[in-house]
Amino acid sequence: MADDHGVEYEEAVEALRSAPHLEQATSGPSGQRRYRACGLTSGGRRLEVIVARDQGGWMRIITAFEPRGQKQRRRHRRR
Known part of the structure; x- marks a missing residue:
């Protein structure tokens, strides 16, 4: 995966597994x-x-990144 954000796929999976819950984000282009x-x-x-969920319930990682902005860092502090 190692996208523009410098995150490996395995790291994204680890972070996703450790997350206490998911919250709805903006909708994708489709x-x-x-x-x-x-x-x-x-x-x-x-x-x-x-992440996005397909019709079968599977999750697909869209992207992962380190929180940099103030709003993103606040979200992490609440967790």
């Missing part, structure tokens, strides 16, 4: 619902992970 999870990797790295 209208699909997207969800946000704030979690930690096993190395202690804080990540925000954006």
Whole structure:
């Protein structure tokens, strides 16, 4: 995965698994619902992970990144 945000796929999965819950994020371009999870990797790295659910209930990771803005950091503090 190692996208523009410098996050490996395995890190995104770890953060997603450690997240206490998902909250609805903005819809994707095709209208699909997207969800946000704030979690930690096993190395202690804080990540925000954006996922989409398909019709079968499977989750697909869209992107993951470290929270940088004030609004993003506040979301992580609440978790």
